[in-house]
Amino acid sequence: MAQPKRTELHETARAIVADHKGILAADESSGTIKKRFDTIGVESTEESRRFYRGLLFTTPGMEEYIGGVILYDETIHQKADDGTPFPELLAAKGVIPGIKVDTGAQDMAGFPGEKVTEGLDGLRARLEEYARLGARFAKWRAVITIGVGIPTGGCIHANAHALARYAALCQETGIVPIVEPEVLMDADNTLEVCHEATARTLHATFDELDSQRVDLEGTLLKPHMVISGKGCSKQASSEEIAQRTIHCFLSHVPAAVPGIVFLSGGQSEVQATENLNAINRIGGPWPLSFSYGRALQASALREWGGDEANAYAAQAVFLHRARMNALAAAGEWSAELEEAVKA
Ligand code: 13P
Numbered sequence: 277m278a279q280p281k282r283t284e285l286h287e288t289a290r291a292i293v294a295d296h297k298g299i300l301a302a303d304e305s306s307g308t309i310k311k312r313f314d315t316i317g318v319e320s321t322e323e324s325r326r327f328y329r330g331l332l333f334t335t336p337g338m339e340e341y342i343g344g345v346i347l348y349d350e351t352i353h354q355k356a357d358d359g360t361p362f363p364e365l366l367a368a369k370g371v372i373p374g375i376k377v378d379t380g381a382q383d384m385a386g387f388p389g390e391k392v393t394e395g396l397d398g399l400r401a402r403l404e405e406y407a408r409l410g411a412r413f414a415k416w417r418a419v420i421t422i423g424v425g426i427p428t429g430g431c432i433h434a435n436a437h438a439l440a441r442y443a444a445l446c447q448e449t450g451i452v453p454i455v456e457p458e459v460l461m462d463a464d465n466t467l468e469v470c471h472e473a474t475a476r477t478l479h480a481t482f483d484e485l486d487s488q489r490v491d492l493e494g495t496l497l498k499p500h501m502v503i504s505g506k507g508c509s510k511q512a513s514s515e516e517i518a519q520r521t522i523h524c525f526l527s528h529v530p531a532a533v534p535g536i537v538f539l540s541g542g543q544s545e546v547q548a549t550e551n552l553n554a555i556n557r558i559g560g561p562w563p564l565s566f567s568y569g570r571a572l573q574a575s576a577l578r579e580w581g582g583d584e585a586n587a588y589a590a591q592a593v594f595l596h597r598a599r600m601n602a603l604a605a606a607g608e609w610s611a612e613l614e615e616a617v618k619a
Contacts, residue, residue, distance in 0.1 A: 285494025286534065288412050289452045292372055292496065293535035296605035297343035298566035299454075300598070301539070302329055302573075303376035303415060305348060312573075318582035326354045328580060332573070333366055335591040341602035344372040346415050346454075346567070352406065363410030374413040374454070375406045377442070381419040390431040391419045396441055403449040413452035415498065416442040420459045420477050422505065427459075427473055432480045440484035447494055454537070454567070456498035457481045461541050464507030471502050471520050478528035492532040498567050499525075500541045501551055518554035531561035538564070540571030545597055546614060547571075549604045556607035565605040572597050 292299060304312060310320040318324055329351050332338075345366055352375055356365050363373040379395035393416065403414065418435035420427045435457060443453035457477045459470060478499070485492065502520040504512045512520070529536065538555075540548040548571035555564050566572075575597065580590035603609040 282491060282494060284450060285447060285452055285491065288372065289494055289496055289534040292343040292413065292452070293537065293563040293565045294343060296563070296565065296602045297341055298568070298598075298601055298605055299344045299346060299374070299537050300332065300338075300342050300572055301346045301415075301567050301569035302332060302351065303346040303348045303374075304569065305376075305380065306350065309348075312577060313582075316577055316581050322350065324582065325350065327584070328577070329354070329362070330356050331580065331587050331590055332576065332594055333362060333371075335595050337595055338598050339369040339371050341595075341598035342371055344374050344413060346374040346376055347411070348376055352409050352411065361410070367410060372412050373410050374415060375411040376417075377402060377406070377414045378416040381417070384431055384434065387426075387428060387431050389423055389426055390421055390428060392431065392434045393418045393438055396438060396445075399442065399445050400449070403445060403451055407449050407451055411451060413454060413496070414442075414446050415454040415456060417456040417458055417498075420457060420473060422459065422463045422465045422469060422473050427476070429476075429480075432477050433484075436477070436480040436484040439481055440488035440490055443485060443490040443495060444488045447491055452494055452496060453490070454496045454498045455481065455485065456539065458498075458500050458539060458541065461500060461503050461506055461543075463505040464509075465505040466508055466510065467502065467504045467512040467516060467520055470505065471524055474499070474502050474524050475528055478524070482528065482530060492530055493534055495533060496535045496537055497529060497533050498537050498539055501538055501555070503541075503543070503551070506542065514550050514554040517551050518558050521555055522558045522560055526560060529562070533562055535563045535565060536560075537567035540566075540568040543571060545571045545574055546611075549597075549600045549609055550611070552601060553604035553607055553609040556605060559607070563605070566601045568601065572601065
């Protein structure tokens with residue numbers, strides 16, 4: 277079927293990553309945000325979640341560095357203190373609202389230790405509703421696990437197919453799909469093993485996107501970096517990570533993709549910034565930016581600590597991380613800039 281809104285899709289995708297801006301992933305499910313709140317001893321209620329997210333979204337100046345925010349179903353329906361719906365508040369600042377639409381990764385039948393992401397049933401109607409609420413892009417996260425004998429081709433294929441079906445439905449609704457095939461960094465694998473799993477995953481993903489007639493120019497890719505597993509005794513340097521990542525992506529990601537926005541995946545805040553900077557020092561045919569959750573929020577969450585009186589301090593910390601990552605997206609970050617803010 278002809279895509280009636282092709283140009284608009286292309287423009288939206290490009291606008292999200294324009295001027296080295298990136299994405300704030302604030303789409304933690306209720307279960308995940310509870311885990312984050314547990315680390316600071318704050319009870320996760322609808323109101324505490326609304327207050328915290330509102331604090332991030334109303335940070336003055338964040339729109340200089342953040343081109344889009346991914347919301348969760350609850351959050352897209354919530355309002356700021358003055359009654360403005362969050363999507364409207366963001367759009368008024370020039371920040372494009374997005375929405376997580378997958379319903380989570382579940383154990384994959386017949387594939388022990390592997391997951392497949394669900395959420396295709398009824399997706400067309402949900403996308404129409406989200407578009408009505410102001411969402412202009414969406415996210416679907418596939419999870420690929422490294423282990424003994426895994427990832428299997430069966431798991432990679434099932435996830436790639438679901439990503440492509442999701443992406444086609446998004447584009448039909450005029451919503452830019454963020455395609456997120458995440459290879460987890462939780463195992464003890466080497467950089468080389470991550471490279472191989474990433475290459476297989478990207479290859480299958482772009483093959484399926486092509487089969488499902490997805491318009492790549494109206495799509496953003498949200499991948500992990502090619503990185504050593506957390507438990508690996510030999511941790512790769514930023515330069516090695518950058519070289520591997522660019523090398524792998526040049527072979528598997530078409531230049532038509534208007535932006536690659538990395539997830540942080542469990543890297544520390546500064547590590548995620550430093551690695552993104554190293555990646556941009558090499559560069560490629562695509563804007564290489566960020567779509568971080570933890571690596572944009574960890575310090576801000578701690579600074580807030582559930583106390584309204586700390587809201588401004590938390591906003592300052594969040595703004596700093598957003599700025600550091602936008603500089604990294606331009607390859608212009610340096611470690612000294614981290615110290616400057618503490619002075
Ligand atoms: P992290 O940056 O914390 O990995 O989260 C990004 C995200 O949206 C994962 O789906």
